[in-house]
Amino acid sequence: MALKIGRGASAPPFLVMDVIAAANTRQAALPPGAPHVIRMEVGQPGTGAPAGAVAAAQAALRSGHPLGYTEAFGLRSLRQRIAAHIKDWYGLDVAIERIAVTVGASGGFPLAFLAAFDPGDRVAMAAPFYPPYVNILTALGIEPVILEAGPDTRFQPSVAMLQRLDPRPDGLIVASPCNPAGTMLHPEELAAVARWCHANGVRLISDEIYHGLNYESDVATAAAFSDSAVVVNSFSKYFSMTGWRIGWLVLPEDLVRPVECLAQNLFISAPHISQVAAEAAFDCHAELQENVARYRRSRDHLLRALPAAGFANLSPAEGAFYLFADIADRSNDSVAFCARMLAEVGVAATPGVDFDRTRGNRFLRFSYCGPEADMIEAAERLKAWR
Ligand SMILES: Cc1ncc(COP(=O)(O)O)c(C=O)c1O
Secondary structure, three states, X not given: OOOXXXXXXXXXXXXXXXXXXXXXXXXXXXXXXXXXXXXXXOOOOOOOOOHHHHHHHHHHHHHOOOOOOOOOOOOHHHHHHHHHHHHHHHOOOOOHHHEEEEOHHHHHHHHHHHHHOOOOOEEEEEEOOOHHHHHHHHHOOOEEEEEEOOHHHOOOOOHHHHHOOOOXXXXXXXXXXXXXXXXXXXXXXXXXXXXXXXXXXXXXXXXXXXXXXXXXXXXOOHHHOOOOOEEEEEOOOOOOOHHHOOEEEEOOHHHHHHHHHHHHHHOOOOOHHHHHHHHHHOOOHHHHHHHHHHHHHHHHHHHHHOHHHOOOOEOOOOXXXXXXXXXXXXXXXXXXXXXXXXXXXXXXXXXXXXXXXXXXXXXXXXXXXOOHHHHHXXXXXXXXXX
């Protein structure tokens, strides 16, 4: 008799992983001395955790104290540091009871979605979007509602777009700076969206994982504008701690206990060692700002050099470490285009189809968090390839 397979089993792959595998294969097959593959497909800092975080983890290991489960919402001392960070960056007081330490932002999504939505609910987001939003919602039986956004709103949702939605969605996910476009909702725009959501009974989920990597304008947190919003954040990007799998949520009062119960059941706690390291990362801003300065230099260089290499139509690049290029004048098949670019000049980038299922065929995403010299060389190779 055929066994049942659940809807979660039909979650599509995250295509960038296939591009990473293709780039690895090509690199492995190169003869000695051949120019290396330049990795502009990966969305993670090439740097490791800051030295202070590593030292704190080493000290914890050497101390012999057992590393065990922590409270589901994390170490109190870490939550206090997160609250202090929120005060420092946004001038906002948040009670530590509302802060939940999670297994990366990724671990925060199912907690937030399960606590806030039911199967059959509808959750809106602008396209292009970070693919796991749609894939996790779908696996949970929640219906994604896609708002096609373009350069006129810097690929971000607007209140006007939300007002046109009939029926109103149950939730909205925003990301600023966002992946893949690298664009932002400026503070007044985020405020307007957050207030509209609150007034209209739409639960806002604000992905703030790229805060700290903003080059043109200040960032604001949705928690400053709405008492009902859920904020998702992480140590993976600005804090350069991707592999430590640690992040946090700022929760509205009504979701604190539901998320705590879910977290106890789903994860028990985030890794203890990562919590210790993350706490120390808050003392490492000088080192982390050097990373930001490097991203900014790479971004500035690519914004100057890529147009001359045939990528003239770039997103505004306000934050994160991504450039979203409209390649309609060169190809209508971004998967084939990226494969050819990798094969012919050894530059790996991510086709837009991962991020936008209807228009992604004419976009690709360059990530510029790799070594600065690689970013300079990539632009040269692409110019010669044009
Ligand atoms: C917009 C966005 N949100 C969430 C994540 C997941 O981050 P984490 O490593 O904290 O799980 C990513 C990872 O690239 C991302 O780009």
